[in-house]
Amino acid sequence: MSIDNKITVEEKKELITKDLMTIPNAISFFRVVLITPFVAFFVAKMYIPAAVTIVLSGLSDCFDGVIARKFNQESEFGKIIDPLADKLTLLAAGVCVVLIEPFALPVMALMVIKDVLMIIGGVVIVKKGIVPPKSAWYGKVGTIVFYITIGVIVLMAVFGYQNIPLTLTLLCVTLAIELFSLANYVVVYIKLVKNKKD
Secondary structure (H helix, E strand, C coil): CCHHHHHHHHHHHHHHHHHHCCHHHHHHHHHHHHHHHHHHHHHCCCHHHHHHHHHHHHHHHHHHHHHHHHCCCCCCCHHHHHHHHHHHHHHHHHHHHHHHCHHHHHHHHHHHHHHHHHHHHHHHHHHCCCCCCCCCHHHHHHHHHHHHHHHHHHHHHHCCCCCHHHHHHHHHHHHHHHHHHHHHHHHHHHHHHHHHHC
16 A cells, blocks of 8 residues: 555545534534433433423534534534434434323324434435435424424423323424425435436
8 A cells, every 4th residue: 555545544534533523413422312311310200300301402402503504513424413313312202202191102103203214214325325415494493393392291291280282282283394304305315316326
């Protein structure tokens, strides 16, 4: 191997390291870490700490995108870990919500299926050598509404208040936005795959 090739390999490693070691990516990892205490608090019926944890997760989700854009720290890895953190949080929160609101199972199941499909789609395009697209506005809106919905449900649990119509309304609105997001992302993915073939 020539010296030039060695330098090229080292430069590639440095680029990969810089891509991983960014503040937004660290925040995304932090959100993944928060899933464990959130579930632990929820299962233990410690709803106030659970509410604080999910609010903290939602706020950090807002900040990582702002930081990435403002300080030019957008990365290819960030395009993967950010939505993955969202989806893992939704999966965990969905299971927790069903534990206290069993009637919400069908709606939560549809949201979980939607996110599983998104994860599968992301893996497929990455395997095809396609760079995942940045989170679009409809994806972010869905995430924000989701955090609000889960936050409200957890707060109702804090006060021992159950309102089935309100809970179902919030979940159905969230599901509608999530399905709208899925439909738009499917169009984007199809275009990316088609352009790759061309």
